[in-house]
Amino acid sequence: MTAPLLEVTGLAKTYPLKGGRAVRAVDGIDLALTPGESLGLVGESGCGKSTVARLLLRLIEPTSGVIRFAGTNIATLSDAALRPFRRDAQIIFQNPHAALNPRRTVFASVAEPLVVQRIASGTELQGRVARLLQQVGLPETFLWRYPHELSGGQKQRVCIARALALEPKLVVLDEPTSALDVSVQAQILDFLQDLRTRFGLTYLFISHNLAVVRQVCDRVAVMYLGRIVEEGPAEQVFAAPRHPYTRALVASVLPPRPGALPDAPLAGDVPNAAEIPPGCRFAPRCPLRMERCTRDDPALEGNAHRVACWAA
Amino acid sequence: MTPLLDIRGYRLAFDGFEGRAEVLDGIDLAVQPGETVGIVGETGCGKSVLARSIARLVEMPPGRVLGGSIAFEGQDVFAMDGRALARLRGHGVAMIFQDPMTYLNPVFSIGSQMVDVIRAHDRAEGRSMRARPAARTRAAELLAAVRLPEPDRLLDRYPHELSGGMRQRVLIAMALSGEPRMLVADEPTTALDVTIQAQVLRLIAELVATRGLTLLLISHDLGVIGALCRRVVVMYAGTVVEDADAGLLFDRPRHPYTRGLLAAVPDLARPDHRVAGIPGHIPNLLAPPGGCRFHPRCPLAIPRCAAEKPGLRDVDGRRVACHRAEEAA
Ligand SMILES: Nc1ncnc2c1ncn2[C@@H]1O[C@H](COP(=O)(O)OP(=O)(O)OP(=O)(O)O)[C@@H](O)[C@H]1O
Ligand code: SF4
Numbered sequence: 001m002t003a004p005l006l007e008v009t010g011l012a013k014t015y016p017l018k019g020g021r022a023v024r025a026v027d028g029i030d031l032a033l034t035p036g037e038s039l040g041l042v043g044e045s046g047c048g049k050s051t052v053a054r055l056l057l058r059l060i061e062p063t064s065g066v067i068r069f070a071g072t073n074i075a076t077l078s079d080a081a082l083r084p085f086r087r088d089a090q091i092i093f094q095n096p097h098a099a100l101n102p103r104r105t106v107f108a109s110v111a112e113p114l115v116v117q118r119i120a121s122g123t124e125l126q127g128r129v130a131r132l133l134q135q136v137g138l139p140e141t142f143l144w145r146y147p148h149e150l151s152g153g154q155k156q157r158v159c160i161a162r163a164l165a166l167e168p169k170l171v172v173l174d175e176p177t178s179a180l181d182v183s184v185q186a187q188i189l190d191f192l193q194d195l196r197t198r199f200g201l202t203y204l205f206i207s208h209n210l211a212v213v214r215q216v217c218d219r220v221a222v223m224y225l226g227r228i229v230e231e232g233p234a235e236q237v238f239a240a241p242r243h244p245y246t247r248a249l250v251a252s253v254l255p256p257r258p259g260a261l262p263d264a265p266l267a268g269d270v271p272n273a274a275e276i277p278p279g280c281r282f283a284p285r286c287p288l289r290m291e292r293c294t295r296d297d298p299a300l301e302g303n304a305h306r307v308a309c310w311a312a
Numbered sequence: 313m314t315p316l317l318d319i320r321g322y323r324l325a326f327d328g329f330e331g332r333a334e335v336l337d338g339i340d341l342a343v344q345p346g347e348t349v350g351i352v353g354e355t356g357c358g359k360s361v362l363a364r365s366i367a368r369l370v371e372m373p374p375g376r377v378l379g380g381s382i383a384f385e386g387q388d389v390f391a392m393d394g395r396a397l398a399r400l401r402g403h404g405v406a407m408i409f410q411d412p413m414t415y416l417n418p419v420f421s422i423g424s425q426m427v428d429v430i431r432a433h434d435r436a437e438g439r440s441m442r443a444r445p446a447a448r449t450r451a452a453e454l455l456a457a458v459r460l461p462e463p464d465r466l467l468d469r470y471p472h473e474l475s476g477g478m479r480q481r482v483l484i485a486m487a488l489s490g491e492p493r494m495l496v497a498d499e500p501t502t503a504l505d506v507t508i509q510a511q512v513l514r515l516i517a518e519l520v521a522t523r524g525l526t527l528l529l530i531s532h533d534l535g536v537i538g539a540l541c542r543r544v545v546v547m548y549a550g551t552v553v554e555d556a557d558a559g560l561l562f563d564r565p566r567h568p569y570t571r572g573l574l575a576a577v578p579d580l581a582r583p584d585h586r587v588a589g590i591p592g593h594i595p596n597l598l599a600p601p602g603g604c605r606f607h608p609r610c611p612l613a614i615p616r617c618a619a620e621k622p623g624l625r626d627v628d629g630r631r632v633a634c635h636r637a638e639e640a641a
């Protein structure tokens with residue numbers, strides 16, 4: 001088996017609150033990405049997906065855990081020692097409107113990482129930026145435009161061009177199409193697929209939209225309240241989900257067809273990350289709950305398809 | 313049968329300092345009592361301004377009606393006086409929106425806000441206003457009707473103490489308080505997680521069925537529309553481009569934009585269906601394309617499309633606005 005590009009073990013992020021309580025935003029997760037694969041991370045709001053993204057890129061400091069990137073534990077590296085990693089791993093955010101500086105041209109935004117990392121200057125810089133723009137399907141005339149002159153999809157392409165400037169190995173995409181219309185989302189999804197094969201990129205693709213993840217990802221991990229509860233090949237997880245939470249998520253997806261209103265598969269709301277229930281964290285909402293579930297916390301178990309559930 | 317809602321040739325513009333944007337360009341739409349109609353389209357196509365126009369909730373200026381009419385139960389909405397308007401907004405059309413927090417006052421309890429709304433409806437209906445305790449009893453009944461547990465205790469809680477799904481239920485309860493004939497729901501579940509969305513949509517479907525409500529549901533999500541609506545209206549850049557029975561629209565769309573939209577939506581159950589985007593992007597409404605507003609992005613466009621605006625015509629059992637509607641199948 002190929003060595004993983006990224007291997008995460010026991011990753012956790014806790015935010016202390018007054019009165020000795022704490023928000024366990026990410027509560028101990030294990031994850032591995034092999035080079036060239038695309039892993040989807042799905043779950044509902046507040047489950048910790050974005051926190052995972054920021055931890056993996058060391059944009060925030062983990063409370064505990066190991067993040068091994070190409071063999072090196074980057075969880076504890078100093079800022080200076082992180083420099084090569086900052087080139088190899090890039091992130092693309094949900095909101096392209098907020099990600100670009102309104103007073104800088106497309107050229108200035110895309111060139112920035114190349115200038116900061118002192119990789120190119122002068123005519124070479126200009127040539128590289130023009131090539132990047134071409135790779136994301138934008139005409140060269142866009143170089144001198146400002147963000148307000150671009151549509152949402154064009155802005156997201158500029159953000160992608162900037163992320164590709166340093167020829168990264170890993171790209172973390174945090175809801176990259178959630179702010180876009182479906183017709184534009186489809187363009188971006190298609191083009192992200194194409195980029196991955198052309199440049200051998202590895203993706204961690206975060207989304208609340210299961211159908212989108214199904215289009216782009218080989219494997220998928222499902223998060224609930226700071227934990228991964230199921231993980232496996234996308235077609236298996238979506239066609240035959242084993243965790244009762246994944247089953248409810250899949251059953252809640254509305255297909256683009258008439259007359260398919262699902263029975264609401266889950267009652268109640270997601271608990272707060274400051275009050276994670278004992279035992280299995282899904283137990284209070286779980287239709288399969290047994291006595292043991294409220295007592296013992298199930299671990300993520302299995303080989304290619306892993307599940308954290310006493311009943312699965 | 314007189315339609316409950318009858319919109320004809322309605323044109324709305326916004327005057328801003330960059331100029332005038334014609335956001336609705338001649339909308340024709342009639343809704344019969346008991347219909348469930350979905351309006352679908354992408355950002356900025358005019359779904360919400362159209363919905364708000366029905367209850368005269370668009371601020372004028374900056375808004376300006378350039379032409380056409382909107383009638384509810386045969387009454388011209390723009391000619392209504394204050395009293396008729398108050399009645400329209402309670403007993404005629406009730407609206408719910410994407411973000412319930414905008415419509416709930418954070419400093420008052422749920423109970424006190426509901427009591428105020430219930431009493432305001434009494435006044436609008438010309439009845440004697442109920443005393444607060446009686447209105448409170450009614451509020452608790454409404455909360456129970458939207459399946460909120462422990463309604464009595466909930467009345468004493470504040471909006472920020474509730475989850476997004478609970479707040480949306482409270483807004484639905486308030487919308488029901490005037491016993492409306494039509495419910496206009498503008499992206500009611502867009503801000504909610506999918507499992508909560510399923511709960512809220514189920515509730516809306518039940519209320520529509522049990523109370524005989526006419527539903528106008530606005531969403532950019534074809535899945536949400538398909539789940540609740542028997543009829544679907546597709547909008548593009550301020551125009552209705554197709555209006556059809558849901559089965560027909562999803563199975564045999566005729567307008568090139570509808571087809572593009574359906575091809576762009578990923579479907580979890582059909583992973584082999586690779587999504588395809590629509591090239592280009594939505595037009596700037598300050599300077600919309602002439603003729604068919606979709607022509608710069610349309611794969612079937614011919615010179616006539618840039619010159620002449622296609623009107624809605626009956627083709628193959630639906631209404632469609634496309635010069636080439638007969639060929640596009
Ligand atoms: N700085 C912080 N202080 C306290 N709590 C935080 C902080 N950042 C995140 N959290 C909490 O951590 C949990 C996970 O947050 P996160 O934003 O990572 O979730 P998410 O799944 O990405 O949500 P969404 O899909 O809505 O963006 C939430 O309960 C959130 O409120
Ligand atoms: S009228 Fe012409 S441009 Fe418009 S949708 Fe039909 S074929 Fe396309």
Ligand SMILES: [Mg+2]
Nearest residue numbers: 046049050051
């Ligand atoms: Mg997030």
